[in-house]
Amino acid sequence: MLEQLGIATLDDLKPNSRVVITRVDINSPVDASTKIVTDDSRIREHSRTVKELSGKGAKVVILAHQGRKGDPDFTSLEQHAKILSGILSWPVRFVPDVAGEEAKGAIKSMKPGDVLMLDNVRFLSEETAERSPKEHSRGTLVSALGPLADYFVNDAFAAAHRSHASIVGFAAVLPSAAGRVMEKELAALSKVAGKPEKPSVYVIAGAKPKESFKVAQHVLSNGIADDVLTGGLVANVFLKAKGFKLGEANEKLLDQKGFAQFVSGAREMLGRFPGRIVTPVDLAVEIQGGRSEIAVDDLPTNHYIKDIGKKTVELYGRLLMQAKSIVVNGPLGVYEEDNFSLGTREILRVLTKTEAFSVVGGGHSLAAVYKFGLEKKLPYVSTAGGALISYLSGEALPGVEALKAASKKFS
Ligand code: 3PG
Secondary structure, eight states: OBTTTTBOBGGGOOOTTOEEEEEOOOOOOBOTTTOOBOOOHHHHHHHHHHHHHHHTTOEEEEEOOOSOTTSTTOOOSHHHHHHHHHHHTSOOEEOSOSSSHHHHHHHHTOOTTOEEEOOOGGGSGGGGSOOOHHHHHTSHHHHHHGGGOSEEEEOOGGGTTSOOIIIIIGGGTSOEEEOHHHHHHHHHHHHHHTSOOSSEEEEEOSSOHHHHHHHHHHHHHTTSOSEEEEOHHHHHHHHHHTTOOOOHHHHHHHHHTTOGGGHHHHHHHHHHSTTTEEOOSEEEEEETTEEEEEEGGGOOOSSOEEEEOHHHHHHHHHHHHHOSEEEEESOSSOTTSGGGOHHHHHHHHHHHHSSSEEEEESHHHHHHHHHTTOTTTSSEEOOOSHHHHHHHTTOOOHHHHHHHHHHHHHO
């Protein structure tokens, strides 16, 4: 049991010979032309939950999504089943159906320990309707599969911000528990997002100011973070709000991306939380393909800003070394380009040296962690993107709320 949240875990189930509908989030990067999955890290993560359930004699029915309707990565889960089978060294049967006769027949014929993957749950249009658990429990998916199952396990923390049928519907009708990934994410995040050990520092960077501002507002207003260190385009917005002129190319980029609208909000935040939002003191710009560093006092520049500078790395490093809890969300520069990866890499390296508990998360941060080979050296790396932002912004996640409500029935 996850005590502070009142959520049951796999330890509370008796899965032997029982049908366990297991929602995982194996939504993976897919090559747009070949449709081949290019990164199996989420499949690897969830394989632990599947292995444990199957090892305990459950009949594991996996539900998952891939992509969004209309997008190039909206594909069948056939290859995900093969990849999972390879990771588990155990057969994973795939049926190209979600809630029809083929899916139901496959579930009925399962034996203890069997693993079955149904097709992309988003092939059912009702899946993505944002409805309440009760409403979803009366829909096609839950009405078809619910009566065949004994338990529901939600392991899909990364999709828990969606009130989708497969995320919330089964929890309304079946004894439900968090899988190991969900459990691990909630345990780690509660350490940095509830009442973190102080000082607590959030590094908020990347190219999504709207989401970043939501997180910054929440953690600063609620005394969760003592300092917010900024990087990436988020830092450019704050620098502009402080009155720095970034130069034509950079200002144009902010306009094109629609980020200029956040400048007045950033100014207001700087006024509300004086000295607590830290911006870079120097920056790396691109000159003829190379890296060149300038102090922010030398702004404006005619060149694109692509990273924080070395003095900023030192400053942020010092602040992080004093912290007891750290969150890093978003890269501090264009880490994909070797000339501009220094800021992101060095800040992540600091996390491997401090005693602080840290969480790194968000799609791009995760990719950066892997690029620099730091995945095993960091205390906690989250696989979530949007769900992490919602959680860090203090929003209730429908998938987690549904598990809490279901766990009450459970006991
Ligand atoms: C993710 O990759 O963040 C999750 O799988 C959720 O996907 P979605 O944003 O398409 O709902």
